[in-house]
Amino acid sequence: SLTQLNKTVTLLDKAYAAGSIQTLMVAEQALSDSDSAKINMQKWYLQSELACYEKFFVTYCLNGIKLIRRNNNDILQRIAVEAKALQRRQHIEELDEKLKEKNASQ
Numbered sequence: 001s002l003t004q005l006n007k008t009v010t011l012l013d014k015a016y017a018a019g020s021i022q023t024l025m026v027a028e029q030a031l032s033d034s035d036s037a038k039i040n041m042q043k044w045y046l047q048s049e050l051a052c053y054e055k056f057f058v059t060y061c062l063n064g065i066k067l068i069r070r071n072n073n074d075i076l077q078r079i080a081v082e083a084k085a086l087q088r089r090q091h092i093e094e095l096d097e098k099l100k101e102k103n104a105s106q
Helices: 002-015 024-052 058-105
Strands: none
Touching: 002 024, 002 058, 024 058
């Protein structure tokens, strides 16, 4: 339902507030949670879209659910981007360390 979905997204927004993803484990969990929420969002959207076609003001209904989806997806996207950025940074640091070790041994 929409209320449960909004509650989930709000909890994820609080749990993974901007700047709070600092470890790889947290980044992996954040990606997993945001992906799961995105899947639930898509299921809700498809069901809601079908329900809108049964209403008299179809366009108004569709615009409303699109706005809800956009707002929630913005939050989930921010979480995913921050988690992936940490993973990339960590990977680059590992590569730098390997390169330093290789250069030191030569």
